[in-house]
Amino acid sequence: MTQTDASFLPFGFQYYRSPTPFRDQWERDLKNIADKGFNCVKYWVQWRASVPEENRYEFGDIAELMDLAERFGLKVVLNVIFDVAPAWFYKKYPDSKMIAADGSVVEPRALSYRQIGGAPGPCYHHGQAQAEKDRFLEAAVLAFKDHPALWVWDLWNEPELTTGIKRSLTFDNQVCYCEHSLTAFGGWLEQKYGTLEAFNEKWQRNYADWSEVEPPRGQAVFNDLVDWRLFMSDALTDDLIRRVDVVKRHDLVHQVMVHTVPAPIFNLITAGSDDFKLAEPCDLFGNSLGSSAWSADLLLSAAKGKKVINSEIHALPGHTALKPKPLDFRELKRHLLIPLARGITGYLFWQYRPEVLGHEAPAWGSTYLDGSETPWLRDMAKLNGMMQRNRELLCDASRPSDGxxxxxxxxxxxxxxxxxxxxxxxxxxxxxxxxxxxxxxxxxxxxxxxxxxxxxxxxxxxxxxxxxxxxxxxxxxxxxxxxxxxxxxxxxxxxxxxxxxxxxxxxxxxxxxxxxxxxxxxxxxxxxxxxxxxxxxxxxxxxxxxxxxxxxxxxxxxxxxxxxxxxxxxxxxxxxxxxxxxxxxxxxxxxxxxxxxxxxxxxxxxxxxxxxxxxxxxxxxxxxxxxxxxxxxxxxxxxxxxxxxxxxxLGLRPYVGVTGGCIRADLSVGKDGASERSLLFVHNWGETSEEAEIALPLACAYAEPWFADGKEAARLDPARSDRLAVRLEAGDIQVYELHGVEKR
Known part of the structure; x- marks a missing residue:
């Protein structure tokens, strides 16, 4: 699938994170996914799993899964995972481990979401580590760049400095204070300020040499922490740019992307994640936790017109002690239609089968543990069908800016x-x-x-x-x-x-x-x-x-x-x-x-x-x-x-007006401004049933609901064809296709 296929609306699941699901489940699962009308799956290509020994690359599992996807007509996102470094790498380069502000070494380990160990990966300023990551990625690209099932390279799963190990927001959890980072920090400062005089003025210090610079380790003055955290954020962004360059050297056909966790969960203190900077080198952009209006609006702004997909919809979270809540249809609609109303056009659930290995098991699944169908999987298929029938409109339309x-x-x-x-x-x-x-x-x-x-x-x-x-x-x-x-x-x-x-x-x-x-x-x-x-x-x-x-x-x-x-x-x-x-x-x-x-x-x-x-x-x-x-x-x-x-x-009125109730209304029109191609999304974000009047910037003959239970919930004002009265239950969302519209 090439960069020109703008009307592809991916809808599917994260499927494979080695070692699960196990091989005897692959063919059955992927056939079921395709038979239900879904069109996309994501596989993890993990550094530790694929490079068990130095200079030995094993992609047999991924190759088999790619062939199965092709057989069943599924497109694949290959999510390349670098934050699980091989055991041999740490043994060869023990100085690659990150060091936190309190002096503690961030030792490699398994996590509930990195079950094969090796997290969080090496320091971003360790030269041999960067070279080894390049070689791993290059081998993966050469192995799969010509595979017909490949859709896009996802080059970072939730960019973060320590893969969650030092995520808690404290001064001591900042990284990295190893000699490689401290040397790189001096060079970064010299490039930014040019002279020690300019630098000393900014920090209010009197350093005589760049090697004397002390990075902050606690609550003191302000500008040193600003530079220190921007330096580490740049390290994260530069690492992504390096990955993009490796892919582009060998594959100019397939798009590259990254998917982030938007603020405030990830921040610039312990995570180093800046959505706007991370979106810039990519062809398209994605996110986890993307089902809220906040994260959708933030990621769309960061993408600056690039396609955005929800790469991980966390609809059934939980773990071994806290089992997930069953997913009802109204909640599922919110996961999909809140971002869709804003222009996000791609949806991958985390994940198809529930986890079976580690602390995240037995949660997160769209099926039951044995792979059989759940009610919410049927609902996902229903919503996917609606979206695919309106695919060209959805991929072309957006709500005009309110400025x-x-x-x-x-x-x-x-x-x-x-x-x-x-x-x-x-x-x-x-x-x-x-x-x-x-x-x-x-x-x-x-x-x-x-x-x-x-x-x-x-x-x-x-x-x-x-x-x-x-x-x-x-x-x-x-x-x-x-x-x-x-x-x-x-x-x-x-x-x-x-x-x-x-x-x-x-x-x-x-x-x-x-x-x-x-x-x-x-x-x-x-x-x-x-x-x-x-x-x-x-x-x-x-x-x-x-x-x-x-x-x-x-x-x-x-x-x-x-x-x-x-x-x-x-x-x-x-x-x-x-x-x-x-x-x-x-x-x-x-x-x-x-x-x-x-x-x-x-x-x-x-x-x-x-x-x-x-x-x-x-x-x-x-x-x-x-x-x-x-x-x-x-x-x-x-x-x-x-x-x-x-x-x-101030005279600042919204494009779509709403009077009364906790009702949100978004009108999507085609990029060419053709109002006859319009969808109206109406969401009751309140806690009780609500009624409201929607003032449209156009007139229409009637509004046809996507969901049958909403047929009586909307009516046009007989005297005003640009006024729509709606009623929705708490938390519900309805989509109306507007017919017989006239632009005003």
Whole structure:
């Protein structure tokens, strides 16, 4: 299958991870997979399993499985696994083992998900290890590049520095502190800074030679940890680039990919995984844990238009002590249709047969232990049939952009860990910003700070900056120019409080002169623990919920909000009430002339949410970590306030509108804009049955549901052919094919 076959929609299973399933099950299983209409399987090609002795390569098991796939018409993803180094390799190169910050050696071992041993593999800066990995990959490519069953090379299963061994988020779990890495770090710094003078200014040190550099080992200053973790993240990315180069030297026909575990599970501290950097050298991209809106939107943004597949759908997780929960049809629909609504067009379940070896057994299976059919396997086949019948539309269509972006900042993530020794502030703020806009029915996209440019920002109407504690002059200047040209900036407190140039605190906050942009200057920032403890909530780490109250006279559209609510009271009375909740911090500010305050902190009436004009654009300042509180607690009042702000005050309306209920609606149209080729995905993400009205950007004659149980759940407004009333049970998803549509 070549790179030009864009309409292939893979739907199948991870099948083989040596030594299981055993050989006597292969033919029966692969025939059953094909007979049920599935079209794709994945096999692991493992370094330790395939190279039992130096210079001896054994691919007989994979060759037999490839031939069976060809016989049954299945396409194959070959997932090449390097993090199980052969025993002979460690014996020959004992200095290849990684060393953690506490001095402990990461010894090779078997894991519940690397049952053959050899994890986590060698240090990424060990020259002989890199050469041996190249030879293994080259042998695999030469063995299978011409096999007709091959679809794609997956060159890394969940990129991570230590394959989960040192995944827990602590300073001591960072790697690698071996001599190979320390030498490489000095070279990396010299290439980045050029001179010791520039480097010493950034770190605020006085080193006289690159060999003197001490990598950080605990909680101290900020910029040394930023460089140290970016260095190890680059090592991960460079390793992938090296693998891609090996494949491309011998195989220019088949695509290469990698599949990641999106943040916050994998991070830049102990995992080193940066989705945006890892996607760049690949032809297509994939992920594990891809069934949520968060991970789907993040991976699609990282892929930048490349095809994305869910490489491992974890629908039946468990282990020997905790047996998996049976998979019902509604949950299965969520695993598939949430990412499908966003444009992910490929689905591989982990896995076909349940595990039988190790701690992950007897879980994860789409069949029973003996390989017989489960109810959920039948449901998978049903959904696959629906998708394949609509394959060309699904592979061609997407939801148009709403122009709403969230800034992803690797450096800010690292500094948050350096400050707090955890990532809750950063991760909760980023995920909360996404959840807020998702729940308000916007298509949410992400911009990596490394891609921040005038050209990139010109694609968006609005940029949300979650807790932007650590900023650089270059990024600030780019954002300032974009706002002045007409962009809308939304930022939480502490914008640029720590300066990237030398790691020091800014004398004024917002930093980099952004007090002029936001129309506020932070005089003081109160930690929530020091405020009134009456709002304490134990579900939030070391923080208080901080209530906000509407300031009615601040809203330009108070009258329209009043009319929409149907209230006969005056604007002041109708709009008084909770505006939502913040967390962690409460800022105390001075306001510039012309700054409008939309909400106050309820405790003392000081400004909490303000908007100011800057050039042709607008800047919204939020004096607390509002998004983090929403991620944890999901208050409806927060969503209502932000929805009014975005739609009415800022004029940022979503492509598809939804009124009422916890309903999400996504309209997929063809890339050519042909609205007659449209599918509407409707998801009730709430916990009760919900009704809502969907405002479509087109008119249609009728909406035909994919699932028969939804025939009475949607009806067009007789007076408005672009209004659809829907009702869905809690957690359910329906797909409607729109007929007789007319573009507006």
């Amino acid at each position: 709403m972006a969230i800034l992803i900042s690797p450096e800010n993530q690292i500094v948050n860990f350096s400050v707090y020794a955890h990532l809750d502030t950063y991760n909760d703020s980023v995920q909360g910003a996404h959840k807020l806009m998702h729940d308000l029915n916007y298509k949410v996209e992400f911009i990596h700070e490394g891609d921040l440019s005038k050209e990139m920002l010109s694609r968006y109407r609005c940029l949300w900056m979650p807790y932007p504690l650590y900023m650089s002059s270059a990024a600030s200047n780019t954002i300032r120019e974009w706002v002045g040209a007409g962009g809308t900036l939304i930022s939480e407190c502490s914008f640029g409080a720590i300066q990237a140039e030398n790691g020091t605190h800014s004398y004024e906050v917002p930093g980099y002169g952004f007090g002029e942009v936001f129309g506020v200057r932070e005089k003081w920032i109160h930690s929530a623990e020091h405020l009134d403890h009456s709002y304490h909530n134990l579900t939030l780490r070391s923080q208080e919920l901080i209530p906000l109250a509407i300031r009615p006279e601040g809203w330009e559209n108070a009258k329209s909000r009043l009319e929409r609510s149907g209230s006969k009271e005056g604007p002041k009375e109708a709009l008084l009430g909770t505006a939502g909740y913040g967390s962690y911090y409460q800022s105390e500010v001075e306001l510039a002339e012309g700054t409008r305050v939309l909400a106050d902190f309820a405790k003392d009436g000081s400004p909490a949410l303000a908007v100011a004009a800057y050039g042709k654009g607008k800047a919204v300042w939020i004096g607390t970590l509002l998004a983090a509180a929403y991620w944890k607690m999901g208050h409806a009042s927060t969503a209502e306030t932000l929805g009014s702000l975005l739609r009415e005050e």
